[in-house]
Amino acid sequence: MTAIPSLREVSCGLYGAWRLARLDTKAMAWFDRGPAGTARSFWAAIICFPGFVALLALRVSPQDWAASGVAHILLVESIGYVVGWAAYPLAVLAFCRLLGIGGGGFDYVTAYNWSQILETGVFLIVALISVLQILPDGFTSILSLIVLLLVLAYEWFIARVATRAGAAAATALVLIDLVLGAGLSRVTQSLY
Numbered sequence: 001m002t003a004i005p006s007l008r009e010v011s012c013g014l015y016g017a018w019r020l021a022r023l024d025t026k027a028m029a030w031f032d033r034g035p036a037g038t039a040r041s042f043w044a045a046i047i048c049f050p051g052f053v054a055l056l057a058l059r060v061s062p063q064d065w066a067a068s069g070v071a072h073i074l075l076v077e078s079i080g081y082v083v084g085w086a087a088y089p090l091a092v093l094a095f096c097r098l099l100g101i102g103g104g105g106f107d108y109v110t111a112y113n114w115s116q117i118l119e120t121g122v123f124l125i126v127a128l129i130s131v132l133q134i135l136p137d138g139f140t141s142i143l144s145l146i147v148l149l150l151v152l153a154y155e156w157f158i159a160r161v162a163t164r165a166g167a168a169a170a171t172a173l174v175l176i177d178l179v180l181g182a183g184l185s186r187v188t189q190s191l192y
Contacts, residue, residue, distance in 0.1 A: 005040040013041060013114035020111060020158050021118060028162060031110045038106045041113035045085045051120035052081055058127045068192035080188035084181065089113075091176050101163050108162035108173070115158055119151055152178075 005013070009032055016030030031037060056077050065073065089109045096105030126147050130140045152174055159170035 003036075003040065005043050009037070009040060010043075010047070013044070013110075014117060016111065017115040017118050020115060020161065021154055023157060025161050028107060028111065031107070031114065033103075033107050033110060035106065038110045038113075041110040042085065044113045044117050045081070048116050048120045049081070051124050052077075055120075055123060055127055058131055064192055073192050076188050076191045080184050084184050087184070088177055088180055091180060092173060095169075095173065095176065096163060096165075099165060099169055101165055101169070104163035104165065108159055111158050111162045112155070115154065119154075122147060122151065 012030045012032075016027045019027030019030060032040065053074070056073075060073060089112075092109055092112075093105045096102065096108070126140075126144055129135060129143065133140075135143065155177065156170045156174050159165070159173040160167065163169060163173070
């Protein structure tokens with residue numbers, strides 16, 4: 001296992017992710033782009049995990065919780081969570097190798113991992129708005145769609161800047177993420 005990132009590295013990773021969200025093409029300077037920095041960026045999964053559990057609690061129906069049990073659902077979804085955090089970077093690195101991008105794949109994984117903390121926070125806010133019924137009926141669905149589209153655009157921008165590849169490669173990376181995430185979600189939900 002890699003060393004725990006310092007508080008400075010976490011704050012720089014978050015700031016770099018924030019700069020990318022503001023469409024700053026120089027934001028990659030905030031990340032530790034070496035192999036050790038990429039490895040430490042996976043600690044973002046641990047930082048995001050409580051948010052993942054909170055989103056899971058809001059997404060799973062009371063009937064599913066009652067029928068399958070909390071421990072079963074948490075175990076299945078946690079395994080899926082870990083698989084997702086491992087599978088997508090592997091797919092990214094394979095895709096980048098295929099295109100001859102090389103180190104850009106590792107840069108992308110680093111930036112993508114730190115960006116997941118911001119994305120989790122945004123999705124939690126939208127979920128709370130929905131649960132608390134802050135907006136009138138129908139507006140929460142529109143807000144969710146807008147946020148999803150913005151997150152996809154954000155991920156596309158990260159892919160474009162971090163890999164230094166063209167728009168088509170960035171689009172392919174976002175599509176790989178969508179397909180892999182949807183497939184993994186379908187598998188985990190079928191297990192409870």
